[in-house]
Amino acid sequence: MRPSRAIAFALVTLVSSSLAAQTAASQPAPPQTARQALIEMFFGQAPDHLEKHLPDITRRTYQRLGGANGQSGLDMFSLLAMQAKSGKNNLETFDTGSTLATVKELPGGSYERMDITVERDDFAGDKDEIELVPHMISDGKEETLPFILHFTFAMKMESSIWRLNDVSIALQVPLADPAFLKSMEERQLHQNEQAALWSIRAVISAETSYQSAQGGFACTFSALGSAGKVAGAARRAYLYDSQVAGGKKNGYTFAISECDASHYHAVAEPVLPESGQHAYCADESGMVRSSADGKASTCLATGEVVEQKVPAARIPQHSAPAQSDAASGTTEPAQRVSISQGVSAGLLISRVPPIYPPLARNARIQGSVVMKALINQTGDVVSLELISGHPMLAPAALDAVRQWKYRPYMLNGNAVEVETQVIVNFTLSEP
Numbered sequence: 001m002r003p004s005r006a007i008a009f010a011l012v013t014l015v016s017s018s019l020a021a022q023t024a025a026s027q028p029a030p031p032q033t034a035r036q037a038l039i040e041m042f043f044g045q046a047p048d049h050l051e052k053h054l055p056d057i058t059r060r061t062y063q064r065l066g067g068a069n070g071q072s073g074l075d076m077f078s079l080l081a082m083q084a085k086s087g088k089n090n091l092e093t094f095d096t097g098s099t100l101a102t103v104k105e106l107p108g109g110s111y112e113r114m115d116i117t118v119e120r121d122d123f124a125g126d127k128d129e130i131e132l133v134p135h136m137i138s139d140g141k142e143e144t145l146p147f148i149l150h151f152t153f154a155m156k157m158e159s160s161i162w163r164l165n166d167v168s169i170a171l172q173v174p175l176a177d178p179a180f181l182k183s184m185e186e187r188q189l190h191q192n193e194q195a196a197l198w199s200i201r202a203v204i205s206a207e208t209s210y211q212s213a214q215g216g217f218a219c220t221f222s223a224l225g226s227a228g229k230v231a232g233a234a235r236r237a238y239l240y241d242s243q244v245a246g247g248k249k250n251g252y253t254f255a256i257s258e259c260d261a262s263h264y265h266a267v268a269e270p271v272l273p274e275s276g277q278h279a280y281c282a283d284e285s286g287m288v289r290s291s292a293d294g295k296a297s298t299c300l301a302t303g304e305v306v307e308q309k310v311p312a313a314r315i316p317q318h319s320a321p322a323q324s325d326a327a328s329g330t331t332e333p334a335q336r337v338s339i340s341q342g343v344s345a346g347l348l349i350s351r352v353p354p355i356y357p358p359l360a361r362n363a364r365i366q367g368s369v370v371m372k373a374l375i376n377q378t379g380d381v382v383s384l385e386l387i388s389g390h391p392m393l394a395p396a397a398l399d400a401v402r403q404w405k406y407r408p409y410m411l412n413g414n415a416v417e418v419e420t421q422v423i424v425n426f427t428l429s430e431p
Contacts, residue, residue, distance in 0.1 A: 034128035034155040037162035039093045055163045100132060111136045126157035144183035148172040193277050195250040196268040200280045200288055203266045205382040206239035216261030221245045240374055241385050267296035336417045344420035347406040354400035354424055360392040369397035369424045377415040379406035397424040
């Protein structure tokens, strides 16, 4: 190629490339979708990421109220936005696909992550309705609640910006969905197992207290759980869970066997043998074992150790000095004292706060959980019985109160066991 032709070719190529670059630079960026606007609104980094996507009238109203905060229906997403910006959580968002966002390391440690899926995206002209459902994942498996939360966001294009015009929150209970019902059944069976384990702990605690006061173990639940008077003498109760004392609770049967003054076996066996639930058993050592086949006999023979010694077995192996009866010359064991909630609150020296369950918070569930507590001579909570409370709040309250520590209650100069009522309140701050 001649030099003149090469130069001309190079000039043509340079001009063409420059024109193409200018054309590309002059083309506007693709418009933001309603989904992208929703992601920016809740997870954006700009100072006005939330306000930007509110209607003008809404923004002006909140400005008069002191800021664009307080949308009660958006609490969950606002919380996620703050956590994402603070770097505390691992957040990933998706402009397309069935998942809108994934949040890991949720507060409270109850779940490993939350997936927010897009169930519906209805786009029509300048309007778009996007329906989202949160899914809580624990141990690689989705946790099933008694309901499914649906959030529907109605977006509308105003002044070339997608703005949120309406939020709808619905609770769905798919009563005829076999998969949902199976998940609910599995969840309930797991809760029954946990209740059975807690009940066996309570039996160990009761047997230890009984042996300390009476000099030997109780061989029947009626001996552990009945209070009143026998032949004019006061009789105390050691097992305060009336259902366990009756031999049946939450799909389990309870029994004491192979018992004498120095030895006992306590067992909890599922009522339905093919339910897949574990059986639990214990003896005077305080060790708790379980068997996967749900049979008490297997648990006693070859059960796997669950706990070497449960906390309830920490009850001291002595009782308060016996009270003498001068007329009869006999002695009676020290009585367990019932005290009011106010008195027990004054004895509290270490209070572990309950962790607000994320799902309960997201569903705006609040209220009080009432429990009956047994506190031993050293101030440890050795037994808890749920009296009332929302099922989504009760486990967190029980877990917290078990860790509370009290000053010993003194009676006539001696520390004694007390029973009292404990109330844990779960309250959402006003938007």
